[in-house]
Amino acid sequence: MGIVELENVRKIYPLGKVQVEAVKGVSFCIEKGDFISIAGPSGSGKTTILNMVGLVDQPTEGEVFLDGKPTSKLNDAELTRLRHETLGFIFQSFNLIPVLNVWENIEFPLLLGKTRVGKDEKKEWIDHLIEEVGLSEWRKHKPNELSGGQRQRVAIARALVTRPQIVLADEPTANLDSATGEQILELMKKINRELETTFIFSTHDARIVDIADHIIRLRDGLVTENRRRGEEAPAACQGESARA
Amino acid sequence: MNTLANIALRNLTRQKKRTVLLGSAIAFGVMIVTLINGFAGAFSANVSENFADLMAGHVFISGTEKGADDEELSVIRDDSALTAAVEASGAPVRYVTRRSSFSGTLIFEGKKLRTNIDGADLSKETFLRDRLLLKEGSWDSMSDENALILSEKIASRLNVGVGDLILVQLETVTGQANVGEFRLAGVSYDAGIFGQMISYANLGYVNRLIGLAPDEYQTMGVMLDGLRHTEAAADAIYGRLYGGVQLFERGAKDEDGAVTPFQALMRQQKKESWQGVKYRLFTINEVLSQIEQIVAALDTTAGVILVVLFVIIMVGITNTFSMVMFERIGEIGTMRALGVRRGGVRSMFLYEALFLALGGAVAGIALALVAMGVISLFDFGMDSPAFIIMKNGHLSFFLPPLRAVGNVLIIAALTLVAVASPAGKAAKLTPAEALRTQK
Numbered sequence: 001m002g003i004v005e006l007e008n009v010r011k012i013y014p015l016g017k018v019q020v021e022a023v024k025g026v027s028f029c030i031e032k033g034d035f036i037s038i039a040g041p042s043g044s045g046k047t048t049i050l051n052m053v054g055l056v057d058q059p060t061e062g063e064v065f066l067d068g069k070p071t072s073k074l075n076d077a078e079l080t081r082l083r084h085e086t087l088g089f090i091f092q093s094f095n096l097i098p099v100l101n102v103w104e105n106i107e108f109p110l111l112l113g114k115t116r117v118g119k120d121e122k123k124e125w126i127d128h129l130i131e132e133v134g135l136s137e138w139r140k141h142k143p144n145e146l147s148g149g150q151r152q153r154v155a156i157a158r159a160l161v162t163r164p165q166i167v168l169a170d171e172p173t174a175n176l177d178s179a180t181g182e183q184i185l186e187l188m189k190k191i192n193r194e195l196e197t198t199f200i201f202s203t204h205d206a207r208i209v210d211i212a213d214h215i216i217r218l219r220d221g222l223v224t225e226n227r228r229r230g231e232e233a234p235a236a237c238q239g240e241s242a243r244a
Numbered sequence: 245m246n247t248l249a250n251i252a253l254r255n256l257t258r259q260k261k262r263t264v265l266l267g268s269a270i271a272f273g274v275m276i277v278t279l280i281n282g283f284a285g286a287f288s289a290n291v292s293e294n295f296a297d298l299m300a301g302h303v304f305i306s307g308t309e310k311g312a313d314d315e316e317l318s319v320i321r322d323d324s325a326l327t328a329a330v331e332a333s334g335a336p337v338r339y340v341t342r343r344s345s346f347s348g349t350l351i352f353e354g355k356k357l358r359t360n361i362d363g364a365d366l367s368k369e370t371f372l373r374d375r376l377l378l379k380e381g382s383w384d385s386m387s388d389e390n391a392l393i394l395s396e397k398i399a400s401r402l403n404v405g406v407g408d409l410i411l412v413q414l415e416t417v418t419g420q421a422n423v424g425e426f427r428l429a430g431v432s433y434d435a436g437i438f439g440q441m442i443s444y445a446n447l448g449y450v451n452r453l454i455g456l457a458p459d460e461y462q463t464m465g466v467m468l469d470g471l472r473h474t475e476a477a478a479d480a481i482y483g484r485l486y487g488g489v490q491l492f493e494r495g496a497k498d499e500d501g502a503v504t505p506f507q508a509l510m511r512q513q514k515k516e517s518w519q520g521v522k523y524r525l526f527t528i529n530e531v532l533s534q535i536e537q538i539v540a541a542l543d544t545t546a547g548v549i550l551v552v553l554f555v556i557i558m559v560g561i562t563n564t565f566s567m568v569m570f571e572r573i574g575e576i577g578t579m580r581a582l583g584v585r586r587g588g589v590r591s592m593f594l595y596e597a598l599f600l601a602l603g604g605a606v607a608g609i610a611l612a613l614v615a616m617g618v619i620s621l622f623d624f625g626m627d628s629p630a631f632i633i634m635k636n637g638h639l640s641f642f643l644p645p646l647r648a649v650g651n652v653l654i655i656a657a658l659t660l661v662a663v664a665s666p667a668g669k670a671a672k673l674t675p676a677e678a679l680r681t682q683k
């Protein structure tokens with residue numbers, strides 16, 4: 001079984017009197033340590049799926065398994081704890097906390113939850129991450145003093161600070177110029193290799209999916225392609241067929 | 245410091261204009277209320293102290309003799325026991341005054357007016373000269389035996405001038421009709437509504453009019469070093485008198501609903517009978533016990549103003565924080581995604597409002613204290629119509645610390661109530677909704 005698994009997931013949004021079926025029964029499985037791209041045109045359901053994987057939203061039907069455990073029965077407090085412990089988030093519009101400086105933004109997730117990290121250990125780790133994303137000179141700056149690319153680097157460091165198993169990035173390069181976007185993707189890929197963190201990122205740009213180990217293509221709320229690099233057959237995790 | 249509280253505090257600096265505006269509204273409300281509280285706090289002490297000056301004492305002893313057919317005769321014939329008791333009490337006595345008084349009708353060129361006239365030994369009561377400023381005439385003319393000082397209002401109603409002779413009709417202590425003649429020596433400024441109640445004459449002449457011997461009088465007033473010594477001094481003097489002379493019980497309560505301890509005492513006196521002079525001891529506080537009701541009314545008014553102002557301010561707070569919530573919806577979503585719980589989002593808003601309220605309240609109290617300082621610098625003079633509520637012609641304030649703390653707590657509580665609904669809405673948002681709604 002993979003680190004993330006979706007089983008017949010459907011998501012219906014009520015929109016006034018009508019209902020929008022954003023995800024129409026999607027199943028896939030993601031291997032630990034992979035660099036996964038969820039690709040598809042606008043409105044195809046990428047954000048909806050990432051939200052459900054990220055436990056910020058829940059499916060109308062079906063089940064999301066995280067590290068083999070079903071999540072649909074969890075309450076808000078349990079979901080919040082699980083998010084904090086296993087997931088990191090990178091957003092399209094960076095979403096840094098404006099009143100905190102670079103260092104504090106990265107530190108922020110460590111101040112939540114119950115686990116207390118030693119002071120020196122924490123400082124060393126944050127400094128390491130800041131160096132990793134190349135912002136050593138900027139640690140005291142507020143987000144509004146940074147460029148888009150720099151902000152997204154802060155966001156990457158923040159996503160990694162709790163050493164999550166999975167980092168989710170919804171169109172992390174959409175607000176960046178293509179050169180900067182490429183650098184951000186490369187940085188993510190590098191961390192993916194070094195820390196063996198599973199990265200799932202979405203994009204509507206068909207060209208930048210080459211970098212991925214595993215591509216899931218969406219169209220109109222359905223999976224149209226689900227393949228790991230160099231494999232012919234659709235991607236599947238061990239045990240998945242047995243359970244199906 | 246708690247991370248979310250820290251962020252809440254910093255969030256206040258984001259929209260400085262808005263923060264300053266709301267904070268000022270809170271500060272203004274608190275300032276007004278604090279000023280009223282401060283005024284009320286000093287009111288009681290000021291009025292009592294001024295009355296003490298007018299009545300010439302903090303602690304009083306008066307004597308009553310029962311006549312043959314049970315009529316009461318107000319007199320102190322031999323005060324040696326009283327003087328000894330006052331001396332032995334160890335109370336911080338500034339001076340002792342001896343006065344007789346009557347209520348009579350003044351007549352001048354066909355005009356009549358009823359007033360109270362106090363007979364005082366002006367050679368001893370020198371403080372009266374400082375307290376009662378004369379508009380016309382001079383204190384020196386009080387050396388005339390039948391000299392009289394009237395307040396401005398009474399003088400103008402009688403249409404008398406300094407040097408005029410005024411006829412007076414009165415009853416002696418035994419109830420006989422008597423007449424006398426005063427010569428107007430001076431006209432005093434109206435010392436507020438209370439000042440005009442008393443006109444001053446020489447003790448000797450008043451005694452003669454009411455039928456007392458020259459060395460007798462009716463009320464001994466003990467002027468202390470300040471109002472705060474009153475009750476302790478009264479207890480000490482009473483203790484010294486007890487057993488030595490005939491004494492009415494102090495401040496005896498009465499079942500038939502006397503409003504003040506003073507009234508209660510008067511009623512008790514009516515019922516009893518005794519031989520010789522029986523004394524009663526009372527204090528300025530007993531005479532003025534209704535002042536406490538005025539103070540309570542002032543504080544209630546302040547409380548009502550506080551609540552009314554704050555209901556208005558609360559609407560502003562609720563609206564502002566609803567706006568703030570929508571402005572920061574993306575941040576709420578981000579924080580929720582990163583692991584902040586619902587309660588965390590709620591408390592972040594509550595903290596922010598609380599800091600705003602506390603800042604505003606503390607600023608309001610500080611402003612009020614400054615205002616009190618400035619206002620109390622003004623000298624309204626001893627002849628101000630509001631003299632009785634002032635301290636030496638200055639408005640004075642005393643802010644009871646507990647009341648200030650109470651006000652801050654009320655404001656903090658009301659602010660939390662005001663922000664509860666937007667904070668609740670923010671907490672209720674699912675992270676997905678919040679992230680999607682962001683600009």
Ligand SMILES: Nc1ncnc2c1ncn2[C@@H]1O[C@H](COP(=O)(O)OP(=O)(O)OP(=O)(O)O)[C@@H](O)[C@H]1O
Nearest residue numbers: 013015020022041042043044045046047048049204
């Ligand atoms: N809360 C919602 N209420 C109603 N409809 C929604 C809601 N969220 C998403 N949708 C709809 O669901 C569909 C999928 O949306 P989603 O945001 O997942 O697409 P996406 O692939 O992320 O698109 P984009 O590339 O534009 O971000 C769209 O038709 C969208 O309008």
Ligand SMILES: [Mg+2]
Nearest residue numbers: 046047048170
């Ligand atoms: Mg999207």
